[in-house]
Amino acid sequence: MNQPRRLEQGGLVDRERPVGFRFDGREMQGYAGDTLASALLANGVNVVNRSIKLHRPRGIVGHGAEEPNALLQIDRGAATLPDRRATQTELYEGLEARPAVGRPERDPAAAMGALSPFMPAGFYYKTFMSPRGWWERYEQVIRPAAGFGYAPDGPDPDIYDRRNAHCDVLVAGGGPAGLQAALSAARGGARVILADEQARFGGGLLASEARIDGGPALVWVDAMVAELAAMPEVTLLPRTAVFGNYDHGFVGLVERLGDHVPPQQRTGPRERYWRVRSRQLVIAAGAIERPIVFGNNDRPGIMMASAVTTYIRRYGVLPGRKAVVFTNNDSAYATVAALRAAGASVVVADAREEPGALAAAARQQGVDVRAGSAVLSAHGRKHVTAVTVGDLARHRHERLDCDLVAVSGGWNPAVHLHSHIRGPLRFDHDLAAPVPAPGPEHVRSAGACAGRFDLAEVLAAGAHAGAAAAGALGFEGAVAAVPDTQGADPVPGALRVLWRAPQPPEGKAPAFVDLQNDVKTSDLALAVREGYRSIEHVKRYSIMGFGTDQGRLGNIVGAGIVAELLGADLETVGTTTFRPAWTPVTYGALAGEELRELFQPVRNTPMHEWHVARGATFEDVGQWKRAWYYPRPGESMDDAVRRECLATQRGIGALDYSTLGKIDIQGPDAVTLLERVYTNNWQKLAVGRCRYGIMLDENGTPIDDGVTARLGEQHYLMYTTTGGAARVLAWLERWLQTEWPQLEVYLTSVTDHWATLSLAGPYSRDLVRDLGTDVDLDPQAFPFMSVREGHVAGIPARLQRSSFSGELTFEVSVPADYGLWLWEKAFELGEPYGITPYGTETMHVLRAEMGFIIVGQDTDGSVSPLDLGMHGLLSNRKDFLGKRSLARPDFQREDRPQFVGLQPEDPETIVPEGAQLVRNPDQTTPVPLEGWVTSSYYGARIGRSFALAMVNGGRERYGERLIAWDLDAGAIPVTVTAPSFYEPPQG
């Protein structure tokens, strides 16, 4: 198949292994070793995408993580990957790529480009933010037109792995500096991890014609890698991006295990998230070439000079035959050489008045080098066809035909990983870029990321950084030999700072600073005109650098332009902050295996399978699955709950109460602990009795409630809410450790040790008797709020008489393993009494009819026990947590919201929970708020709907009519009542 821009020879691709792929529906062919970007260029694809805001045609610009345009949708269906950088996507057989934005050749939204002058920075904010609330409607139209790629159409079929690792020295980047650093540290005996985001180690050497130790650079690279691979304490991680550098040596890496393999051939995880603790870190991340901004500089065919070099030398692809190289430094002369060697014609616009020896050498070889010149603008729409080149000093200009523009505005050291942990930056005037200043002691930057470009220097710096890192840990330094080098590419050398070319003679043309986000120099000028001065503000106003490329190409250039506009120097203006992640990280990698049932433990009670078999629906309460209600065939939830409520009132309702939190409290000071954490008195609670308690935080608001039983002289069992068990245990432990270490108390969580059946209703005593027990069930011998230990149905059991429903209740707790057996036994023997299982919904209705609160539903962080009418539970004779707060003037106010009941005028109407209570919803706004609804149900036992609520000064307002108002339900008249609706039976 035809690859029109593939050179006859050269590059690291394997021409014996052609690889078929599709782009935008067209069949194409590349070679093993290609990236998707190099294969697209080889196939002569110019337009790969449309820009996100203006829908201008865009081509490939870079060759790595800096690429702003070639963000493509890879493959289809559930495994599709959106916004993948083609420059970092390895080609595989059958790969299918599409543009993430619009259609590259014929884009229905391309007219947006013509609107460019009318869509400056802040356009969306200004235009679509009024009238208020309309943004959401505009957004529905704009989003599809803009496009951010396509979401997968099903759950991710791939799996992801996670690994925790420790090392002495982590080396980020496997170019010449990184290899030297890794070998030096490893030879000293350190445990080393070397990671590089590319498939192959070598970094910049992969596109270099330098010779090291007298041979090709890659021979040296292979020897280094072989030596490292043979060392047992060295871990080599190619295809692994070091994406974040965090505190205390924590470094995040993502290893790509499957992305280079056709999906159907993938085995094992697609990605692996490495969580590494490294004692020392050597950053060898290289540098990123930056552009110079000029008119229509976004046209396809305008590329970074280093990218052009890379495509020619590494991939054997010549992106254009008639090239203009636009530079302000020496490094682009490597591109000039590469282009010429590949047979392209070259004109150089060098911004420097005296470009120096390399320019002179090029001229001697016949290259047209124009000193003091710049590319002012580009021509052509879907591909560059010509440029206007101008003389910076005299403003003469000329139009030159071309099909490729290679731009170099200098180099920005990749300081990102250094900056992630607040490593300070220093402005390097020679490079006109920030470089790392000495920062955290365990972090060293070496090579181009430290502003050093000469290959011999880079090799030496890497070796020393690795040895120093190992040496700091006490390993005997073993600096790797610094090999001889010849023929290395030119370093940037003397640079003429140039952020943007002057305006072209044909008039204004859009000049892009940030290609991914369509930010132009005019947008920066507008931001400055509108008063923004801080570069961080300019960034946010113009959205410069907010794309997934994080402005790797344009941010320093943008800062330079802002500095010019402000008449300040770049050092003062500074740069925006570099934050993790270096490149995007998938949620899949971060989530790893912690999905679905492994996301969080699921806790089932011993009787769970019975509930499932009985057709129960479940609700999550904390980690527990609790039976919610048990619908019979044809029953709605409401039907089922009403039936369960009435069955409990008339026969026996059985509730699986095993999930309730249980804390065993023992020790001579157990009662002292209860006295301090509960608001009421515990000194006189006799053995065998139990009592309700409410716990406050120091702010005086309830955090949990429940019944505590005294099992022995120094032995209590505290029940907590199902969801609050862990929190309450932690609360008690904290006070015991931090404030009351002198108390001798022992806490044990025994929630899972016991299965509890709550049998409620008039025949519950009969059923316990029928099950057989050695506990005297006579009401005189075993009164309400008592606890007994003995046997039930021959099993060791604890019986407790407390009630959350108002009905006669026996809570039977047995060791968990007996739970299901006893539950089934109870249903067998309970049939004559009409035993009916009920779930949490019925439990809530029954408790609400009694006016019992649910902490966190009927209360929030603003509600005190005084508001709840719990004055009788507040002890006068002792201090308790939160007590002092209750005396604050605001908690003493009479008009605070107070806990009340509500009766809807229509007994069938159920007020939505959360509804607002007002006197008259039709009065002019703001309508004074009288309160809100906290719980609301239909009460089958009382034969009507009812609600619990907080109402301002509510205890003085029984009988008053209010309106419950809800957006969906409208206005519902209600009457304020006491928070108690059901009169429990006697006995």
Next chain:
Amino acid sequence: MLLIPCPWCGPRDESEFSYGGEAHIARPREPESLSDAEWADYQFMRTNPCGWHREQWLHAHGCRRWFNVERNTATYAIRAAYRLDEAPPHREDAL
């Protein structure tokens, strides 16, 4: 992601711990004798320094013990961890 040296278990990942706020704030012995302002001071007011800070941590997914840490709020460096019954290793004026 901090590496926190639990005095009982040694250095462990931050994800095993939960944070307890500023250390050495004793609960008043007689809260009812305090003015509202004094009670508010105990409840709400914290030094919130930029620099060294003594704070409580709980090794929640480990030994479940509370202990104190000296951590720099600007650099996140941890220079000491000590048990609740130990005196702070650095003088007040070194904070």
